Amino acid sequence: MPSYELAMVLRQMSRPELVSVLKRTAESILDKGCIIRNLENLGTRALPHKISEHGVVHREGSYFTITFDSAPTKISDFMEEFGRDIDIVRRRIFKIEEPEEFQCTLHEEMLPPAYRKDVQEMIDIAKRKQKPKFKYNSGLDYYPFQK
Amino acid sequence: MLRIIGTVVRSAASSTRSIVTPFSSTTLVQRNISAPVQSDEPIDIPNPYEKERRECILCKHNIVPNYKNIKLLSQFQSPYTGRIYGRHITGLCKQKQEQVEKAIIRAQNCALMPTYHKDMDFFQDPRLFDPEKPVRPHKY
Numbered sequence A: 001m002p003s004y005e006l007a008m009v010l011r012q013m014s015r016p017e018l019v020s021v022l023k024r025t026a027e028s029i030l031d032k033g034c035i036i037r038n039l040e041n042l043g044t045r046a047l048p049h050k051i052s053e054h055g056v057v058h059r060e061g062s063y064f065t066i067t068f069d070s071a072p073t074k075i076s077d078f079m080e081e082f083g084r085d086i087d088i089v090r091r092r093i094f095k096i097e098e099p100e101e102f103q104c105t106l107h108e109e110m111l112p113p114a115y116r117k118d119v120q121e122m123i124d125i126a127k128r129k130q131k132p133k134f135k136y137n138s139g140l141d142y143y144p145f146q147k
Numbered sequence B: 001m002l003r004i005i006g007t008v009v010r011s012a013a014s015s016t017r018s019i020v021t022p023f024s025s026t027t028l029v030q031r032n033i034s035a036p037v038q039s040d041e042p043i044d045i046p047n048p049y050e051k052e053r054r055e056c057i058l059c060k061h062n063i064v065p066n067y068k069n070i071k072l073l074s075q076f077q078s079p080y081t082g083r084i085y086g087r088h089i090t091g092l093c094k095q096k097q098e099q100v101e102k103a104i105i106r107a108q109n110c111a112l113m114p115t116y117h118k119d120m121d122f123f124q125d126p127r128l129f130d131p132e133k134p135v136r137p138h139k140y
Ligand SMILES: [Zn+2]
Pocket: A103, A104, A105, A106, B055, B056, B057, B058, B059, B060, B092, B093, B094, B096
């Protein structure tokens, strides 16, 4: 089962209400046979902009993330279920992926254009796209007759 | 070019004792057959003028941008319009810039970061780059 992260914004509530909402969401995840790995509280603060959700305008919210392992087919069900919850202002689910290892390419990118690989490829493509020109095979680099 | 000639000359000079060499017909080698190995002939060394390898600021400190780290991400945002600065201003490599952009859009999606301005809490943060002086020139 791949790992997912649920990031959600809950509406402004008292502490016991907040606990009950979190319990509700966690239980709905567990009921589908998923495993909860982590629950994180990112704090309560003013939203960066007002958000209108379920017919109410929200200006403050509590941020939480839940990391869980689940089957990929159940993600859309979660999104639908949490979308119906009035206390959840916003919910997003992201897949947790290991960052790819790579070498910094800044040095190659800062080279003059003629030395850059992507520029050389572009020049090659332009050369390939040029129309074939008729060759006179006269051995001269100019046309000897009047055109 | 000078270095290539130097290596050719030396290899030819070492093989003068043998009777026939493939290079013996060229005038360049013929002139050097009589001359002994001199101290001032070109030597094989790596390019002394080669520039030091540069790394972008996130690769140098080995930072992977995360969408929850909004204090870091807001440094790549314009305080006036909330727009993500381009690679020519931030001075990041291609992959890191892509990761930063993806993380910022994710954070904006989760209502962690504003889209049309920079968070007021992060206005006093130190600047990683100067938007007035882009690393690379651009068309605007
Ligand atoms: Zn880099």
